[in-house]
Amino acid sequence: MLDVTGLNAGYGETQVLYGLSVSAKPGRVLAILGRNGAGKSTTLKTIMGLLPAQAGEIRFDGKAISGAKPYDIARAGIAYVPETRDIFPSLTVRENLELAARRFPCADGGWTMERVLDLFPRLGERMENGGMELSGGEQQMLAIARALLMNPRLLILDEPTEGLAPIIVKLIHDKLQELRNDGLPMIIVEQNFGFATSLADDVVIVSKGQIVWTGSAAEIRADEDAQHRWLGV
Amino acid sequence: MTHDLGFWTLQTLNALQLSMLLFLLSIGLTVIFGLMHFVNLAHGALYALGAYFAATIASTAGFWVALLVAPLGVAVVGMALYGGLISRMRKSGPMAQVLVTFGLIFVLLDLSRIFWGDLALAINTPAALSGRVDIMGTGYPAYRLFIIALGVAIFAALALILSRTQIGAMIRAGVDNDAMAACMGINVERLFFIVFCVGCALAGLAGAVAAPLLSVTPGMGLEILIPTLIVIVIGGLGSLKGAIAGSLIYGFVQTFGAVLLPGVASILIYALLAAVLLLKPVGLFPAKG
Ligand SMILES: Nc1ncnc2c1ncn2[C@@H]1O[C@H](COP(=O)(O)OP(=O)(O)O)[C@@H](O)[C@H]1O
Numbered sequence: 060m061l062d063v064t065g066l067n068a069g070y071g072e073t074q075v076l077y078g079l080s081v082s083a084k085p086g087r088v089l090a091i092l093g094r095n096g097a098g099k100s101t102t103l104k105t106i107m108g109l110l111p112a113q114a115g116e117i118r119f120d121g122k123a124i125s126g127a128k129p130y131d132i133a134r135a136g137i138a139y140v141p142e143t144r145d146i147f148p149s150l151t152v153r154e155n156l157e158l159a160a161r162r163f164p165c166a167d168g169g170w171t172m173e174r175v176l177d178l179f180p181r182l183g184e185r186m187e188n189g190g191m192e193l194s195g196g197e198q199q200m201l202a203i204a205r206a207l208l209m210n211p212r213l214l215i216l217d218e219p220t221e222g223l224a225p226i227i228v229k230l231i232h233d234k235l236q237e238l239r240n241d242g243l244p245m246i247i248v249e250q251n252f253g254f255a256t257s258l259a260d261d262v263v264i265v266s267k268g269q270i271v272w273t274g275s276a277a278e279i280r281a282d283e284d285a286q287h288r289w290l291g292v
Numbered sequence: 293m294t295h296d297l298g299f300w301t302l303q304t305l306n307a308l309q310l311s312m313l314l315f316l317l318s319i320g321l322t323v324i325f326g327l328m329h330f331v332n333l334a335h336g337a338l339y340a341l342g343a344y345f346a347a348t349i350a351s352t353a354g355f356w357v358a359l360l361v362a363p364l365g366v367a368v369v370g371m372a373l374y375g376g377l378i379s380r381m382r383k384s385g386p387m388a389q390v391l392v393t394f395g396l397i398f399v400l401l402d403l404s405r406i407f408w409g410d411l412a413l414a415i416n417t418p419a420a421l422s423g424r425v426d427i428m429g430t431g432y433p434a435y436r437l438f439i440i441a442l443g444v445a446i447f448a449a450l451a452l453i454l455s456r457t458q459i460g461a462m463i464r465a466g467v468d469n470d471a472m473a474a475c476m477g478i479n480v481e482r483l484f485f486i487v488f489c490v491g492c493a494l495a496g497l498a499g500a501v502a503a504p505l506l507s508v509t510p511g512m513g514l515e516i517l518i519p520t521l522i523v524i525v526i527g528g529l530g531s532l533k534g535a536i537a538g539s540l541i542y543g544f545v546q547t548f549g550a551v552l553l554p555g556v557a558s559i560l561i562y563a564l565l566a567a568v569l570l571l572k573p574v575g576l577f578p579a580k581g
């Protein structure tokens with residue numbers, strides 16, 4: 060459903076991605092693994108239109124989206140949970156959620172305010188709190204809830220477990236597992252190998268801006284050589 | 293004289309009136325900066341344009357029509373500036389923006405010279421507001437009270453819009469993090485455009501209400517620019533609270549400085565600015581904490 064081919068991208072003069080190609084398939088979860096600085100976040104930012112693609116192509120459901128603005132990409136149905144979560148500090152939890160809910164009214168069976176608060180009851184207790192009064196775990200829940208309220212066709216998460224306590228990691232894992240069982244396609248960038256491979260169907264490994272390994276979650280779990288070589292696990 | 297209640301009342305009202313005028317100017321500039329990271333030095337020139345529009349319209353259609361139409365006229369000029377210049381310069385960095393909008397001041401200044409000449413224009417206060425109102429034994433010009441009331445009303449309206457409405461939440465989100473706002477499907481470019489036009493209209497409104505108090509001259513835009521910049525630097529960029537706080541501080545320091553410490557009045561506000569920059573370089577109430 061998302062096809063990236065031969066992508067070159069980076070920051071100004073600094074090129075980070077060198078002909079990176081990767082595909083996310085409908086109804087499946089793709090994990091993008093790789094060491095720090097490999098170019099995972101850069102890939103996601105380029106998909107979202109936050110960075111320009113210098114070469115290559117990005118297609119979403121067959122339609123070219125390289126060169127499109129983040130606004131158009133969000134409208135096309137891709138929701139993004141960035142590494143830094145990017146909760147709006149001047150907005151309350153409720154306002155953060157409403158911002159998405161008002162803009163993407165859901166079709167039948169879509170995500171509503173009640174449904175995301177069912178998924179993350181903790182947020183329901185913090186509705187009038189400012190975005191920055193939340194703990195790291197609550198911020199991550201809010202970032203995911205906000206993304207779901209966009210009723211996306213593809214959910215992209217950049218290191219959702221980074222800096223979170225094990226109990227919260229477990230909670231996020233279970234919630235994402237629910238989403239996966241509902242058939243929501245996802246791309247998850249992760250450092251936490253166990254977390255990623257337990258959620259993912261497909262796995263790719265990025266190194267120095269290129270895909271160096273492609274396979275299934277079971278295959279990467281079995282391939283200790285690749286783990287050692289590319290991930291330092 | 294400083295023991296006289298009338299003196300304090302009068303000066304307080306003068307200070308408030310100056311503050312409200314500065315508020316109308318600085319709110320647009322500061323929110324445009326906060327949201328778009330765009331330094332529009334020509335904001336003061338738009339204020340002058342508002343005064344000229346008001347003077348011209350008032351001479352045929354009367355003050356009240358002028359007060360309504362002049363800000364709209366300035367907003368239209370703002371739209372043209374946005375489409376022709378500013379949207380192209382969004383990514384070109386502060387130095388280029390400062391230079392271009394600084395140049396724009398002189399373009400607009402010369403254009404107003406060509407259209408309206410070098411002589412100062414005058415505009416009468418509307419009949420309904422030409423009298424004085426008795427406040428605690430002091431007769432105070434009704435028109436100046438009107439400016440204070442207008443400033444307070446605009447402040448209240450903006451505060452309500454920013455804190456209670458969806459577009460207000462979108463603006464706050466955009467000031468916080470425009471990239472993430474765009475990733476959530478907010479048309480940030482359109483939001484910029486709307487905010488820019490409203491900011492221009494408010495600058496035009498400030499010019500229109502100031503016109504009966506001052507003589508309308510081509511240089512009035514340049515004169516108001518420095519005070520406006522001081523207001524937003526003291527108040528902190530991007531926030532309504534900063535704009536109102538900065539305006540009040542400027543208005544009171546300037547007004548009371550001039551009557552109580554005439555010797556140092558002219559440097560007082562700069563000393564305050566320096567102190568703020570040293571102690572709290574981001575200003576008192578910046579939008580980004
Ligand atoms: N804003 C930036 N400006 C310049 N270089 C950057 C920026 N962000 C990341 N980089 C560089 O790009 C490379 C890839 O970074 P990134 O995609 O964030 O890696 P990761 O795989 O850990 O997510 C790194 O070498 C990093 O230093």
Ligand SMILES: [Mg+2]
Nearest residue numbers: 099100101142
């Ligand atoms: Mg990263």
